[in-house]
Amino acid sequence: MMAELIQVFGVSKDMVLSYIEREQVDGKFKEALESDKHIIVYGSSKQGKSALRRKHLTEENEVLIQCGPQHDTAGIYSSILRQLDVLLEDSFSEKRASNGEINASIKVKAKLPFIGGVEADLGGKSVGGSETTIGYKTIDINLELAQDIGEVIKETNKNKFVILENFHYLNDEVQQKLAFDLRSFQEIGIRFIILGIWRERNRLNQFNGDLVDRIIEIPVEPWEDEDFEKVIHKGSKILNIAFSDEIKDKIKEISFGNIGIVQELCKQFCLESNIKNSVRDIVTLEDLDKLDKAVSTKVRDYSSRHHRALESIADASRLYERGLFLPYYIVKIIIQSDIDDLKQGLQRGTIHSKIKLAHYRPDDVRNGDMTNLLHGLGSLQNKKKIVPPLFDYDLSNRTLRVIDSTLLFYLKFTDTNTLVEELPDPSENLS
Template sequence: MEGNILLTTQVYGVSNEQVETYIEREEVDQRFVDAISRNKHIIIYGASKQGKTALTNKHLFPFNYIKVNCSHNTTPVDIYKSIIRQLNIEFEESKEVSNTYGGEAKVGAKATLKIPFFGKGEASGEVSGKVEKEVTKSYKTIEFNLELAQDISEILKQVNFTKRIILENFHYLTEETQQQLSYDLRIFEDSNILFIVLGIWKEKNRLGQFNGDLLDRLFEIPVEPWNKEDLKKIAKEGEPLLSVDFSEIIDELIEKCFDSVGVFQELCKECCHAAQVFKTGSDIVEITKDHLLLAINKKLEDYSTRHIRSLEVFAEQKARNAEETPLYIPYYFLKVLFDCEYDEITEGFRKSVLLSKIKKIHHKPDNVRPSDIGYFLQTLISNQVKKRISPPIFDFDQGTSSVKVIDSTFHFFIRNCNKKEVFDFIPIPPGLN
């Protein structure tokens, strides 16, 4: 791309489009390329903005896959309907179908797929009152149950389906839906219908926790960690494309991103903007510490707005009835979080440690039981999704029995913000004033 005029946003930053400074890492990219050639589902996991979608975009063309974006309300049936629609298969659910045989009309209610094909088959006559010519289309009619992975597999084999199916934002699905899909994935594997699952979590074998039969049947690829040399390569890749030089501040820039490639990319972009570099220039511009400071302040402002609002919503808890006073575990969790040192936050809070810390500051310590903390942790993701905290900030890692921060921008935010001022934004629950 050297010699072309590029915008800074095409070179650095977080974008839905592939930026010019994407770099390949053997332990991630080559592993993904190898996985594509195998008959296994692929699980790509890691914190938000760490390169999961970018990895698939780099190595797959749109004609290699179909994609389904998941949300909290998405069910397995929703996913399977989306797949069928994207394959342009005519879909009729509980709709009257009329066929004429020897002049006799037979009407029945069916749930069917109508798959166009070449050759002998059924004929459907579609006649308009304003058009005299009868239009006939050949198709196969297949009765189906969209709740059964086996039926979906048979449908996809009928149309010679060979693409990968990408499930974006798998973590937004309810635990019940994730569990059901974990069982369905095993059935799809038998038919060589292969999925790529993208999710925000830290530990291995997340799906294996729902269905032990998936263990050793999945190809798991963590996109973290990002080492310093990889981040340096990103900065170097972009320097000749924009005529900039990061050498003076590169080490400090890497330190300030806290191992998040998304934050690193955004800081690179904002440094360039601070230096008035908005596109490829003719003269080399040195990026200085002053530019970095402006970039940090800009990103802190951007992230603060979202994170403070998310924390306010996270802490909200309503009583089930007028007589009940909640334990306000989410509020006390945040109070513990903001009282901790940064290293404790990055390492994660073990369940037992969290229980101890909350009991020390709780207004009714004797009422806080291990089961209360356990329920809070088990529903940590689902509650954030319900409250529209996107992406989720915290997750419970069952493997290590600890809470982890899974929004990579939150590390940057919590390290650079004034924690006391931020916590003051969080309303004190009723009865604790």
């Protein structure tokens, strides 16, 4: 088959032709779709979460919500209902609790469309010479109650999966509320598929233990070398080219187990080799210098984002009390860490020890300060608009993980000493 390079290799919002199915991921996902449970798909950035969803679901059988830091549950639920053609008329009510505080609840009138009703608010439509009346049934609901939302969804008779993409962008309070609501939705028969950038199991169970046996978790990692081999082979066959074994081994070695980096290096290497679409006669690509050029191009591509993101996190030091400047120090520690250690994740105790060794006031760096720093890192990245996030703190294992492998790629091919020197040291301005 003839194809353009961008259809075959690379990271794209569209499905690339080199996509392969993995039994431990795709097979499990297809089985989960046939169950009655919610599905949680998780893993690092650019590891194929969205591609997995697009491969096995169509737009016709999903309601897609792209989550953001500004979302609350009411906003998410109202978006779901609107996509199901439910009309919402906003109203607001307040109720006073026994302690005198005011608890706000968002109540709306939901208007559900149906065919041939007496309560027709809209005029008839002519279909095939006959007139069909579209009516609306109006009910009162509370946008903060999962039971109300679930009943309205069932009333629409649209058996669709609700997709929550980028779940990690929601603040912890919203994530926790959704985790509790998922039990109600599952009992009603409403299925959610949640995609998020994290690497530990049982993320949502930490918010609500009742989700045990109600969800199926599917990690998209790890990618094995043989998986990358299949991706490269499939894409090469479509383009009628072949990568030498040395080239393939090099790509796999420097991609840190990330399919997104593999895809981008394959695409850039083809461009450097003047392959932009399928060729008539098979071509073998084996020039290591061209792969080096492809690597340099990707380093430049990733450089501006990562350099700016690291500086942005470090700059947050001025917002910290007691003059400890901990964000600056954790960025410094990360940049200076061994790449293999970063791949495995940095233990909280290790981070604490290294910061104390580097800090200008080591005795003042307390355990509580480390708790505030690590627990607040996700929120800090949101505030600094670092999208996708670079780091995630695994509470269960007390480990800081790099969840965007392009950062590891960037650090491997960058002069990290210069990078550290370019970070403004906030303690230098102290008298």
